[in-house]
Amino acid sequence: MKKVYTIAIVGNPNVGKTALINTLAGSHLKIGNWPGVTVEKKEALLFHEGTSVRLIDLPGVYGLNSATQDEVIINNYLHSNDYDVIINVIDANNMKLNMYLTSQLLELGKPLIVAINFWEEFEKNGNSFDYKEFSKRCGIDAVPIEAIKKEAKQNILYAVTHTIAEGKIPQHLTDSKKNTDRKKTIDLLLEKIYNKSAKSKKSITDVMDRVLLHPFLGIGVFFMLFYFVFKWTYDGSSPFIDWIDGFFNIFVRNSAERIFIFINAPSVFQSFVYDGLIAGIGTVMTFIPLMAFLYFFIALLEESGYIARVAFLLDTYMMAIGLPGKAFIPLIIGFGCNVPGVYATRTLEEESDKKIITIIISFISCGAKLPIYILFSTIFFPRSVGLVAVILYFLGMIMAVVWVVILKRWFYKGNTDTLIIELPEYRLPTATVVWNSVRLKVQSFIRRAGTIITAVVILVWALTNLPYGTSADKSILATMSKNVSPIFTPLGWGTSWRATAAVVPGFLAKEAVVGALMSTYNIEVKKDKKEESTLLTDISFQAISLKDACIQSGKAIVSGIIPGVFDVKIRDTPLTSSLNKDFTPLTAFSFMVFNLLLMSCTAVMGAVRQEFGTKFLLTTLCITGGTAYLVSLFVFQFGRLVGF
């Protein structure tokens, strides 16, 4: 008996594969890439009756025709011997249409289970399907399930064990691979055992689409939805940002101090920990709530089925600049992180459209750039923090439109995309799926924070503080930055070597900019001088503060339902007085614009290089770098001219 069984999960898009794998795998879900390509691969390992089971979630496809890269990957994988069983998830309410792929899977002659999802809804609508007869005819197990329910796990794993134990191999449905034969055979097979109810009632999806896809109402709803996404992201995350700030600067710092006193640690090491690690990493960590909230709302919109509608709504406007509405989807994904946004361009058929979107995606402000906006806006535009962020987002979108027009007209002409997209039914997002989506993205951010940013923070601390005792102004980093700073002087902030020093780590990861600023300003966080603070009192204080943060966040979201200006709490950061010395509101805005338009990080560079090659990456870097410099220059010089 094998030690590890591998199950490949395959099906049309929007049939509930992700929901099923989340039910089966729970929090053990991991995301990676298929070897040699950048298509996302979800897999999980679980244990069942003493056996390890590895689940592979294959991309959603309608057929195995090898027309798209997803289909090529699936074809290659399914013709290999790298798995033991295929689970074909089908939507009971679209059974005939789903059978196209099922019939192709049956022809493979490999162990197969058909999981019939949305079974309760199917039966409730008066439909019927004799799945036992279907199982007998095809020589496989067909299992009706509700993918989001716990029972699905038992039923599926029982079917898997049964199929493997009996060595079940399916019978072919078709003798010919012609579409007409396949279609006729599916019709004949289902006609005898599949009964669709004659009563057709308007589904709630059709009713909602009358409004949400309306040319005017739909656009209004779209803007309103995204307004609230950003408002709730800021309002809801603020209390947690405060808590994490306090956690690092009080609890972690106090705990470190106790250890240093005990071991009599040298002052240089204490400086490294306080001013390097705690200050730098702690500040970056304060932005996890912001990104978690943003990912949460984007996941809700994706899982509900709304995001696909955006392609239709915005098609008129996207076509006005020469792109299909579908091209907006990678851009929406780019709001969370540019890296999956780059990979999402694979859904576009035209190569020219893929390249254009990849170039302009850097102008779409990802979550990693938010810490920079929040920091500078809080200090220099305290009453308009949210408004400044919205202005920056819009500026990025305007530059994206400008470059689309330029690139489409002169460099990447191409043809209008042939658009074929399925609109999923509206469904209530499943808690497990949304949780896993947010968890995986936040984990990815923390992993990067734990690696690249930690390395950057340590490097910047070292360049700023070594030899120990040297003032920051005479450090290695200061010398290097002062040599480079004149390039940025026309942008208004080049006179500060610290600003220049922060830009370089920003190439590695935008989250590192804030950490680098903390290091270069040698921020000493004032310790809260509580009398007789012990480890237990500190833990108790943090627990109470966390509870308060949860309550405040809930209140902020509920009160935020009334539209109004963004109400971000003015927060005094340790960088306030330091940045006020080197920046003015105008130069701060210029600095934010520069970071907005610059390519996000090395991970994006890696994704671009992998997709399109080094030459295209260099082209993209020149376009984004040049745009960042010129727009920042314009902002500062024009602002100075009009007296800001």
Add this chain to the structure above:
Amino acid sequence: MNLSVYPITQFHAQTQIVICKIECAASIKEKLASIGIEEGVRVEILQCSEKNSLVIVKRDNRRIILRCNKNLLILGKQI
């Protein structure tokens, strides 16, 4: 001569039609077949935008956005 056959972008929303002809490359035809759009099937027009040749059709419970342009011409007849 069939006078009632039109490009599907010219039908009003909530119209039931039967697809009479699909003119496109073989690969696109195959993709459409896998998604359920073939000659002879009945679909409902849900939304239509003749300006940018976009149409949303519904077959069974599947809703599909299609752009009908020089790469894809779908003709249908109202039923």
